[in-house]
Amino acid sequence: MQRSRDGPAEAPMLQLDHRLLRTLLLALAILAVCCGRAFAGSRVVVVTAERSGAHEETLVALRTALAPDVPEGDMEVLGLRELDRETLADARIVVTIGTQAAKAVGARMPAVPVLYTLIPRDAFDLIQYGPHADRYSAIFLDQPVHRQIALLNIALPHKPNLALLASPASNDLARRLAAVAREQQLPATIEKISTADEIYPALERLLAEPAVLLALPDSTLFNSYTIQNVLLTSYRHRAPLVGFSPAYVRAGALLALYSTPAQIARQAADAVRRVLAGGGLPPPQSPREFEVATNPNVARSLSIGLDSAERIAARLRQREGRPEVKP
Numbered sequence: 001m002q003r004s005r006d007g008p009a010e011a012p013m014l015q016l017d018h019r020l021l022r023t024l025l026l027a028l029a030i031l032a033v034c035c036g037r038a039f040a041g042s043r044v045v046v047v048t049a050e051r052s053g054a055h056e057e058t059l060v061a062l063r064t065a066l067a068p069d070v071p072e073g074d075m076e077v078l079g080l081r082e083l084d085r086e087t088l089a090d091a092r093i094v095v096t097i098g099t100q101a102a103k104a105v106g107a108r109m110p111a112v113p114v115l116y117t118l119i120p121r122d123a124f125d126l127i128q129y130g131p132h133a134d135r136y137s138a139i140f141l142d143q144p145v146h147r148q149i150a151l152l153n154i155a156l157p158h159k160p161n162l163a164l165l166a167s168p169a170s171n172d173l174a175r176r177l178a179a180v181a182r183e184q185q186l187p188a189t190i191e192k193i194s195t196a197d198e199i200y201p202a203l204e205r206l207l208a209e210p211a212v213l214l215a216l217p218d219s220t221l222f223n224s225y226t227i228q229n230v231l232l233t234s235y236r237h238r239a240p241l242v243g244f245s246p247a248y249v250r251a252g253a254l255l256a257l258y259s260t261p262a263q264i265a266r267q268a269a270d271a272v273r274r275v276l277a278g279g280g281l282p283p284p285q286s287p288r289e290f291e292v293a294t295n296p297n298v299a300r301s302l303s304i305g306l307d308s309a310e311r312i313a314a315r316l317r318q319r320e321g322r323p324e325v326k327p
Helices: 002-041 053-066 086-090 099-108 123-124 145-155 171-184 196-206 229-238 246-251 261-276 296-301 308-320
Strands: 046-047 075-078 093-097 114-119 136-140 161-166 190-193 211-214 242-243 255-258 293-294
Touching: 002 190, 002 308, 046 053, 046 099, 053 075, 053 093, 053 114, 053 261, 086 099, 093 261, 099 114, 099 123, 114 123, 114 261, 123 136, 123 171, 136 261, 145 171, 145 211, 145 255, 145 293, 145 308, 161 171, 161 196, 171 190, 190 196, 196 211, 196 229, 229 242, 229 246, 242 246, 246 293, 293 296, 293 308
Parallel strands: 046 075, 046 093, 093 114, 114 136, 161 190, 161 211, 211 242, 242 255
Antiparallel strands: 255 293
């Protein structure tokens, strides 16, 4: 009799346990799906056309800067051949390194935030954005105009005319530089050309009077094929060249103002964290951090009194109200 009484009493309990188990399994399945989506949606996709030089330095520095917030498995690095809409759509944010990668991603017009790095301002203006321009931003490769003119005022206070060589791709930048220079009582002359064949006749005209030649980030004018002849021409006219990378200084430029891949990457990491935290992309911006390189040998050859790179950079940061940033 006891066994028969216990039997019926156990059946509702078993049914209750089964219902509870089914509910728990369903909840776990929903949680797994949601967590899977959240994990997939939190990915950072980095697109680069090169795995060497400044591109690789930027990638490594970006990984390092994001390491405390983004697990290694939550960042995917793609080359141009690996791009497809599904991969980009699965990301929370896409970061491109270099102009080629920016153009390739821009052509696909992903519906997720895209941050372009190591890209000139002029190239950014030519990229396709799709219907949502607010989803696209950039950290430009070129320095802000006011910073470049301030560099000349600090490093070469007794300088003569500012000489600018421009092609159609850099004409707007040259005009902005000339306008700011003239605001600060620095005469500026622009020589416009259409093709690389016109570079040297234009330089002869541009440097006929004493001047400082400011190189623009324009690959038509300043590249590995033209730089030696540009340097020789400017040196013959005793016109110091101011470049936009330390490579120019090593080649014979007097000084250069530039941002390192690590500096660009730190700024990019700030934007990525902002998006992952639920915010929007910052507006397109110039590099926040920068360095100055000088060539004392060229300074002596041209009889130019030039301060050290560290002191010039410190004065420039002080003028901008920026603290000294340690790498």
